[in-house]
Amino acid sequence: MELLEICQNAKELTGKMGTLDTNTKNQALLQVADGLVKDAETILAANQEDVLRGKKNGMPEGLLDRLMLNQARIEQMAEGIRQVAALDDLIGEVLFEKKRPNGLMIGKKRVPLGVVGIIYEARPNVTADAFALCFKTGNVVILKGGSDAISSNIAIVSSIRKSLKICNLPEQVVSLIEDTSRETAAAFMKMNEYVDVLIPRGGAGLIRAVVNQATIPVIETGTGNCHVFVDESADFEMAIKIILNAKTQRIGVCNACESLVIHEKIVDAFMPQLVAALQEKNVEVRADEASYEATLSQKENGIKKELLTKASEADFGTEYLDYKLSVKTVASVDEAIAHINRYNTGHSETIVTNNYQNAEQFLNEVDAACVYVNASTRFTDGFEFGFGAEIGISTQKLHARGPMGLEALTSTKYVIRGNGQIRE
Structure with a gap:
């Protein structure tokens, strides 16, 4: 016809x-x-x-x-x-x-x-x-x-x-x-x-x-360059569980995590654990200088160097839809929010934290359709929100926003x- x-x-x-x-x-x-x-x-x-x-x-x-x-x-x-x-x-x-x-x-x-x-x-x-x-x-x-x-x-x-x-x-x-x-x-x-x-x-x-x-x-x-921010007060086990789910449950969806932001106070302790877990799923980590060095700081950590590279500026704004993840180190919640608001696509962002004040600041200041505390970005979905299904996830601000x-x-x-x- x-x-x-x-x-x-x-x-x-x-x-x-x-x-x-x-x-x-x-x-x-x-x-x-x-x-x-x-x-x-x-x-x-x-x-x-x-x-x-x-x-x-x-x-x-x-x-x-x-x-x-x-x-x-x-x-x-x-x-x-x-x-x-x-x-x-x-x-x-x-x-x-x-x-x-x-x-x-x-x-x-x-x-x-x-x-x-x-x-x-x-x-x-x-x-x-x-x-x-x-x-x-x-x-x-x-x-x-x-x-x-x-x-x-x-x-x-x-x-x-x-x-x-x-x-x-x-x-x-x-x-x-x-x-x-x-x-x-x-x-x-x-x-x-x-x-x-x-x-x-x-x-x-x-x-x-x-x-x-x-x-x-x-x-x-919109597309989904979604972030997980691991705050200095985060529970490591929870953070790794959330990141693995957000990144690897389904790599080709718009609510998958593409970018990770980590507080500098925990980067040395957290990165080797996280990268080891990600590499079990064959995720390539594209890390900034601080997180790259932190990952390699432990000599006997079994890190596969072919799955660890240094990030370029372009990596922070890329929706990979693949087993790849960019990492940025920040000195504060303010810096994390500024980085996310610069590179995100207005889709879904989450903070992993045990600090109530930081959680509320993140919820209030991050500019995205869906903002989470201590949960995977993968929940941004009409089915999960109880809508039965969705026509799409709007990242604009007029008429409709989100699922x-x-x-x-x-x-x-x-x-x-x-x-x-x-x-x-």
Whole structure:
């Protein structure tokens, strides 16, 4: 189907979708979740095509991890949809209502955005998540995935549409643009006559291209140069556990730790222990001078020197999506915060500390969507936050910030009731 036709069909459905009752939406979502599980074999076969193609093309390990589906991940996708079905329906919610002296009743209620466009890379889970959240909020969604996951995306959208048909709902409430060319992507970004908002999900290059080229309003989901700051009062065992989780549980995700900041008073004692633990996971540490020397200070520490290098300035601002970690040594909480605010991408930052004052200062002064004390950055996720799923993690400050659930996919309108009033 031609791009223009897809967009026109989507726009025509917005009125119908905005008035669907809650029960109809929830039953359809449950049907879609069950359908994905039933169609798992077909989806996994399609995904295997994408994975094999990715390996052949030299796709990095972190991106392959994002691309790959298995039975457990399909079950998780389905569970996310079920959780969305269980959430309160925000559409039609009256936010306030008041009576003016002239008798007018002025109210404000929550409404869908309309047509939501998603441009994303090799993340087939986004296909299901985006549909569920948009459908629950009465929006129509147009998906533009990358060529790396095209077989997976076609299979998932086919399964969703089959379930919608069973529920006697129009299949076009979710559409996939199957042409993966840059020319079509560029044309899609300019469909502001039909598409109300555009959400990019992917690497820095994709997000920058959408922000720079789109004539449609964009909700920017940013890259994740996420930091862990180990304060001088930190419990070493807790800090190492948090860092290992944040860095190595899944390396190719935007909430993985890419940068470490350590207080200089503990660097000599902490770095050899940390690096030894990281090297068990084959993490390459790119350390500044102080942390580099501290790591090598113990002669018999068994450090693999090939996994320890000196950091360049560029390392501190790099989202690796790989088994790599930059390290910066600082003299104070103030210096740590200044370093993080300079190099972070506004995503997720954490402090490991036993000092209440330092924790509060970190929470108050670090400029990011999600700021943690004594916890892994990996929790920045719509599923973990209880949103059922997420449309993305916004690193901008207008409209939405952080994991975007149902509320981020709504707007509002004023509803005014009168009995013949005219303005004098």
